Amino acid sequence: xxxxxxxxxxxxxxxxxxxxxxxxxxxxxxxxxxxxxxxxxxxxxxxxxxxxxxxxxxxxxxxxxxxxxxxxxxxxxxxxxxxxxxxxxxxxxxxxxxxxxxxxxxxxxxxxxxxxxxxxxxxxxxxxxxxxxxxxxxxxxxxxxxxxxxxxxxxxxxxxxxxxxxxxxxxxxxxxxxxxxxxxxxxxxxxxxxxxxxxxxxxxxxxxxxxxxxxxxxxxxxxxxxx
Numbered sequence: 001x002x003x004x005x006x007x008x009x010x011x012x013x014x015x016x017x018x019x020x021x022x023x024x025x026x027x028x029x030x031x032x033x034x035x036x037x038x039x040x041x042x043x044x045x046x047x048x049x050x051x052x053x054x055x056x057x058x059x060x061x062x063x064x065x066x067x068x069x070x071x072x073x074x075x076x077x078x079x080x081x082x083x084x085x086x087x088x089x090x091x092x093x094x095x096x097x098x099x100x101x102x103x104x105x106x107x108x109x110x111x112x113x114x115x116x117x118x119x120x121x122x123x124x125x126x127x128x129x130x131x132x133x134x135x136x137x138x139x140x141x142x143x144x145x146x147x148x149x150x151x152x153x154x155x156x157x158x159x160x161x162x163x164x165x166x167x168x169x170x171x172x173x174x175x176x177x178x179x180x181x182x183x184x185x186x187x188x189x190x191x192x193x194x195x196x197x198x199x200x201x202x203x204x205x206x207x208x209x210x211x212x213x214x215x216x217x218x219x220x221x222x223x224x225x226x227x
Contacts, residue, residue: 003055005108008077010036010046011055014066015074019141026063075135080107080115082128087118089129096129096180097171126226130171131162131181131217133226142226146217149197150210154187158218165215177206179216182224 003011013035017027033043047064050056055070066074084103088094094102110118116137119125126142127133133142146161160183165171174180178201186200194210208216 003053003073007046007050007053007055008073010043010050011066011070011074012077012081014056014064015071015078018066025065026059027065028063029058032064072139075139075141076112077107078141079135079137080110080112082132082134083115083119083122083125084110085128085130086122086125086134090122090125091118095172096175097168099129100166127162127181129181130166131160144217144219144226145223146219148214149187149208149216149218150190150213152187152218154189157184157186159184159221159224161217161219161224163215164217170212170215174212174216177208178202179206179208184221 014027029043056064058064081103084107085099088099135141188198190197196207199206
């Protein structure tokens with residue numbers, strides 16, 4: 001059976017969770033429920049549907065793992081969502097804090113042909129506006145290597161890789177500071193005991209709290225280019 005929109009949403013979230021835990025391809029149903037903000041019984045029912053359809057396997061005490069068919073559906077959904085976000089920002093001039101929910105509602109009704117035209121119009125981006133990698137049209141996901149800003153060493157140059165939040169207020173504030181994916185900066189100092197961080201941003205000192213720094217992932221320029 002073909003995957004419905006809700007099935008694709010579960011598959012995409014399971015893929016995203018597994019992607020950022022490369023040493024363990026299994027995803028727990030509890031983490032999936034938490035990520036999707038749904039109840040445990042709802043996840044149990046959907047997991048059974050997806051298993052019956054051949055999109056995943058479920059092993060007790062280990063969790064779920066996507067089959068090749070499940071990965072294809074997940075990557076198609078992720079590509080569509082992130083390209084729609086890129087189109088909304090790069091072409092329609094929405095701000096980056098406005099597009100996640102819009103892409104969720106809009107992305108489910110556009111065809112693959114329209115999505116690929118959006119990709120061209122948006123400049124064939126390799127990352128979405130929030131820095132997440134965009135799978136290729138043939139289903140290859142680039143590997144991202146980055147670390148939380150709150151954990152890296154002061155004195156070095158970094159690039160904002162991506163953000164680990166969809167909270168509109170946080171994204172708007174980070175945008176006001178100029179801390180968006182692709183931005184270069186130097187980490188000057190980090191106060192002890194989870195104190196604030198001092199950044200050199202375009203020659204100006206910028207302070208950011210430890211908690212907010214934790215949602216920013218950073219890397220080198222080569223790593224940002226996904227080479």
